Amino acid sequence: MHSSRVLGLAIVAAALPLAALADPLPSWNDTAAKARIIAFVDGVTDPDAGTYVPEDDRIAVFDNDGTLWAEQPLYFQVLYALDVLREKAAADPSILISDVLTAAVEGDMAGMMANGVDGLVEIINVSHSGITVEDFQADAHEWQTTATHPATGLTYAGMVYQPMLELLRYLRDEDFTTYIVSGGGIDFVRAIAEEAYGIPAAQVVGSQGNTSYAVIDGTPMLLKEGGVSFVDDKAGKPVGIMRHIGQRPILAFGNSDGDFEMLEWTTAGDGPRLGLLVHHDDAEREWAYDRDSHIGKLDRGLDEAEARGWVVVSMADDWLEVFAE
Amino acid sequence: MHSSRVLGLAIVAAALPLAALADPLPSWNDTAAKARIIAFVDGVTDPDAGTYVPEDDRIAVFDNDGTLWAEQPLYFQVLYALDVLREKAAADPSILISDVLTAAVEGDMAGMMANGVDGLVEIINVSHSGITVEDFQADAHEWQTTATHPATGLTYAGMVYQPMLELLRYLRDEDFTTYIVSGGGIDFVRAIAEEAYGIPAAQVVGSQGNTSYAVIDGTPMLLKEGGVSFVDDKAGKPVGIMRHIGQRPILAFGNSDGDFEMLEWTTAGDGPRLGLLVHHDDAEREWAYDRDSHIGKLDRGLDEAEARGWVVVSMADDWLEVFAE
Numbered sequence: 220m221h222s223s224r225v226l227g228l229a230i231v232a233a234a235l236p237l238a239a240l241a242d243p244l245p246s247w248n249d250t251a252a253k254a255r256i257i258a259f260v261d262g263v264t265d266p267d268a269g270t271y272v273p274e275d276d277r278i279a280v281f282d283n284d285g286t287l288w289a290e291q292p293l294y295f296q297v298l299y300a301l302d303v304l305r306e307k308a309a310a311d312p313s314i315l316i317s318d319v320l321t322a323a324v325e326g327d328m329a330g331m332m333a334n335g336v337d338g339l340v341e342i343i344n345v346s347h348s349g350i351t352v353e354d355f356q357a358d359a360h361e362w363q364t365t366a367t368h369p370a371t372g373l374t375y376a377g378m379v380y381q382p383m384l385e386l387l388r389y390l391r392d393e394d395f396t397t398y399i400v401s402g403g404g405i406d407f408v409r410a411i412a413e414e415a416y417g418i419p420a421a422q423v424v425g426s427q428g429n430t431s432y433a434v435i436d437g438t439p440m441l442l443k444e445g446g447v448s449f450v451d452d453k454a455g456k457p458v459g460i461m462r463h464i465g466q467r468p469i470l471a472f473g474n475s476d477g478d479f480e481m482l483e484w485t486t487a488g489d490g491p492r493l494g495l496l497v498h499h500d501d502a503e504r505e506w507a508y509d510r511d512s513h514i515g516k517l518d519r520g521l522d523e524a525e526a527r528g529w530v531v532v533s534m535a536d537d538w539l540e541v542f543a544e
Numbered sequence: 545m546h547s548s549r550v551l552g553l554a555i556v557a558a559a560l561p562l563a564a565l566a567d568p569l570p571s572w573n574d575t576a577a578k579a580r581i582i583a584f585v586d587g588v589t590d591p592d593a594g595t596y597v598p599e600d601d602r603i604a605v606f607d608n609d610g611t612l613w614a615e616q617p618l619y620f621q622v623l624y625a626l627d628v629l630r631e632k633a634a635a636d637p638s639i640l641i642s643d644v645l646t647a648a649v650e651g652d653m654a655g656m657m658a659n660g661v662d663g664l665v666e667i668i669n670v671s672h673s674g675i676t677v678e679d680f681q682a683d684a685h686e687w688q689t690t691a692t693h694p695a696t697g698l699t700y701a702g703m704v705y706q707p708m709l710e711l712l713r714y715l716r717d718e719d720f721t722t723y724i725v726s727g728g729g730i731d732f733v734r735a736i737a738e739e740a741y742g743i744p745a746a747q748v749v750g751s752q753g754n755t756s757y758a759v760i761d762g763t764p765m766l767l768k769e770g771g772v773s774f775v776d777d778k779a780g781k782p783v784g785i786m787r788h789i790g791q792r793p794i795l796a797f798g799n800s801d802g803d804f805e806m807l808e809w810t811t812a813g814d815g816p817r818l819g820l821l822v823h824h825d826d827a828e829r830e831w832a833y834d835r836d837s838h839i840g841k842l843d844r845g846l847d848e849a850e851a852r853g854w855v856v857v858s859m860a861d862d863w864l865e866v867f868a869e
Contacts, residue, residue, distance in 0.1 A: 275744065352786055396746075409790050419600065420790025421746075427787060432779040432805055439809040441786050449773075454757040461677055461766050462752060463788060465734050465745025480757055484764040 243389040246382040246540040252495075252532045256386070259493045263469065264393050270491045274394040278468040280424075280460060280481060281383070283401035283408055285474040285515040286497050287416060288379040289368075289542075291506045293514060295375050296407045297339055299362050303346035314345060332513075343404070344445040347428060352406055352441045359410040377544025379415050380497075384543055386472075387416055395470070400460055401425040402452035402477055406443070424463045426451045456481035474499065475515040482520075482529060494529035496520050501534040504541045568714035571707040571865040577820075577857045581711070584818045588794065589718050595816045599719040603793040605749075605785060605806060606708070608726035608733055610799040610840040611822050612741060613704040614693075614867075616831045618839060620700050621732045622664055624687050628671035639670060657838070668729070669770040672753060677731055677766045684735040702869025704740050705822075709868055711797075712741055720795070725785055726750040727777035727802055731768070749788045751776045781806035799824065800840040807845075807854060819854035821845050826859040829866045 247253040262270035263277060284290040301323055308315055308324045315321045319338040322330025331338060347355065364376045371378065387397050399418055401408050405425030412418045429444040451459040457480055460468065471478070471485035474497040482494035496517065500507050509517040524531050534541065572578040587595035588602060609615035626648055633640055633649045640646045644663040647655025656663060672680065688700045696703065712722050724743055726733050730750030737743045754769040776784040782805055785793065796803070796810035799822040807819035821842065824833050834842040849856050859866065 405787070405790075421788065423790065430783050430786060432782045432809065434808070439782070439805070439812045441782060441809075457757045457764070457766060458755050461755060462730070463746065465730075465748065480764070483759070484757065484766075487764045 243392070244382065244385050246385055246538060248537055248539050250537050252530050252537040255530050256493070256495075259470070259491060260390070260393050263491050272469055272490060276466070276469060277390075277393070277395040278398065278464060278466060279390050279395045279470040280398045280400045280464075280468045280472070280485065281387070282473040282475070282478045282481070283399050283403055283425075285499065286380075286472055286478070287383050287399065288375070289371075289505060290515050291508070292370070294339075294403060295363070295378075296403050297342065298375075299359060299366075299407070300339075300343045300346040302362065302366065303358075304342055307346065317341060320345060340447060344428070344447075347404065347407075348443050348445045350443055352430065352443060355406055355443055356410040359407050360414075363411045364414075371542070373542060373544045376411055376415055377542060379543045380538075381540040381543045382538045383472075384416065387418070390470070391417070396422065398422045398424060398460075398464060398468070400451065400456055400471075400481060402450070402456075404428060405451075424451060424459045426455075452477045454480045457484040460484075469493070471495070472497070473520075475517050476519050477515075479520055483527075486527060486529065494524075494527065496524060496529060496531050498531050498533050500536075501538075501541065503535075505534060568717070569707065569710050571710055571863060573862055573864050575862050577855050577862040580855050581818070581820075584795070584816060585715070585718050588816050597794055597815060601791070601794060602715075602718070602720040603723065603789060603791060604715050604720045604795040605723045605725045605789075605793045605797070605810065606712070607798040607800070607803045607806070608724050608728055608750075610824065611705075611797055611803070612708050612712075612724065613700070614830060615840050616833070617695070619664075619728060620688070620703075621728050622667065623700075624684060624691075624732070625664075625668045625671040627687065627691065628683075629667055632671065642666060645670060665772060669753070669772075672729065672732075673768050673770045675768055677755065677768060680731055680768055681735040684732050685739075688736045689739075696867070698867060698869045701736055701740055702867060704868045705863075706865040706868045707863045708797075709741065712743070715795070716742070721747065723747045723749060723785075723789060723793070725776065725781055725796075725806060727775070727781075729753060730776075749776060749784045751780075777802045779805045782809040785809075794818070796820070797822070798845075800842050801844050802840075804845055808852075811852060811854065819849075819852065821849060821854060821856050823856050823858050825861075826863075826866070828860075830859060 244253055262268055263272040265271055281287055284294050305324050315324060319331055319334055319341055323342050364374055367374055368378060390397055397418055399408055399412055403425055405423055405427055408425050409420045409423045412420065412423050426447065427449040429446040429448050431442050431444055433440060433442055456478065467488045468485045469491065470493045471482045472495040473482055486492040486494040498509065498517065499505060499515065508515065509521060569578055587593055588597040590596055606612055609619050630649050640649060644656055644659055644666055648667050690699060692699055693703060715722055722743055724733055724737055728750055730748055730752055733750050734745045734748045737745065737748050751772065752774040754771040754773050756767050756769055758765060758767055781803065792813045793810045794816065795818045796807045797820045798807055811817040811819040823842065824831055824840065826832060833840065834846060
């Protein structure tokens with residue numbers, strides 16, 4: 220904080236309640252983006268303002284990959300799936316029934332990506348099946364909190380964004396309910412959501428693999444099967460929100476064109492609305508990518524954000540800190 | 545309340561805090577079922593007891609049809625679908641493209657049921673599609689609160705069970721989170737859940753029709769399509785609970801074999817668990833049906849309840865009141 224600002228605050232301190240002094244977003248620079256967020260929250264929480272929104276309607280939704288934590292060089296769930304696949308293949312090479320799976324365990328990224336997203340789903344199907352939901356979450360949690368990222372050396376759980384943690388806390392302090400709405404698998408995200416973000420399992424919306432109920436040796440359990448039953452991405456995000464939450468949010472925060480429809484639907488409602496996009500423009504502290512990226516492509520969103528009144532948050536300019544760890 | 549009980553209460557009144565005097569379940573007779581419920585709640589909420597359960601894990605799930613409100617002579621959602629179908633067919637008879645649909649609008653119950661549940665799904669598909677989720681819920685709510693039941697003359701919203709309303713409130717007062725887990729359609733149940741039961745949309749789990757996102761004339765909307773994407777019944781109930789809530793409940797309340805797996809999974813967990821079944825044995829005040837019923841069949845549940853420690857709640861013996869209206 221600049222010393223002139225400290226001095227200014229000291230002068231008015233006697234006239235303000237303590238809460239007004241505390242900056243709810245200390246890892247955000249004092250730019251227009253931060254001002255827009257705070258003005259929005261002030262507006263919907265002021266009972267005397269025409270922009271007031273009752274607590275039950277203060278629903279805020281956040282994409283996960285690239286919005287709450289990093290997503291390069293590949294979605295962390297894919298990196299996890301590759302680790303599991305390699306481990307399974309070492310024990311039983313016969314599971315490598317396709318060129319994509321073989322390429323994946325050999326570290327041949329071009330071969331692994333040859334079938335695009337279908338190939339990634341195939342890898343996840345093989346690595347994330349034949350296990351109970353509870354055991355899967357325990358294993359994923361262990362990986363998220365102990366395995367380290369190849370580029371940063373941080374744990375994956377340590378690569379959540381500090382400014383977003385502050386925003387989540389700030390919104391909850393102002394009686395918002397915060398949800399994750401992720402294209403990633405719901406069980407993978409839930410494994411870390413409460414611990415990393417303070418978001419309980421019931422407030423996580425995500426893509427879903429097939430799950431079956433079975434009683435095995437007298438013990439009822441839920442088993443992860445291969446195959447995908449719901450894709451929570453693009454137009455699937457508003458659908459997933461309606462399925463889980465049952466009402467339209469008033470704030471939506473994403474970072475890619477996979478979040479476009481979520482922001483579009485959220486901000487088209489009546490009354491005050493806020494749509495935001497993280498722009499990854501910080502090659503020094505994180506990564507710089509947008510229109511041409513193979514992960515987290517942001518193209519239409521950049522074109523239309525201004526006309527739609529969405530806030531484009533520059534990681535380089537608007538964030539004082541990046542990673543929480 | 546019996547006068548001897550009032551006298552007894554008056555004698556100990558000076559020694560007890562006010563809350564301990566109020567009966568949380570006044571519409572329940574003082575039978576073993578009520579005692580089991582209260583003992584369970586006391587056990588999980590007493591921080592000094594070995595049976596204590598933290599608030600975040602106090603998840604209670606309730607079936608809807610036959611558990612929170614009545615379900616005879618047909619699920620209320622089917623009665624609603626028939627009303628909508630008749631209205632649509634009057635405007636455009638060409639929508640009656642099958643014998644089941646024709647039988648349905650002609651009031652030919654045998655013909656309508658000729659294909660079993662598939663026929664009911666067909667009726668719901670035709671009547672519940674081509675409409676936004678919001679408009680559907682508004683229409684369903686209007687019907688639930690103004691149309692009247694052929695046998696009782698009550699509104700459908702008035703046919704919720706007073707003892708269950710008290711139980712829901714009692715559990716929430718004791719820091720449980722209460723969920724509906726219904727075989728009925730999630731949008732139909734949500735239309736009345738908050739108003740009738742104090743349960744917000746996000747705490748309703750149900751069967752799901754296909755829903756699509758579309759921008760029409762510049763307005764983003766969610767449209768109900770034909771077809772069913774998830775059936776929240778039988779083994780689907782534990783799956784639906786894991787999808788929405790993400791954790792195993794500690795209390796489950798149902799009334800039919802469609803709830804068997806939900807109770808089985810709930811009560812198989814570690815620590816204190818409670819499974820309950822409403823037994824419709826009250827032909828005088830409601831209906832009497834169980835093993836041979838076409839709706840709400842309860843057969844395996846009756847056979848196994850005692851061995852599994854589940855409470856069978858007799859509507860005739862355990863409930864002082866039935867309908868809320």
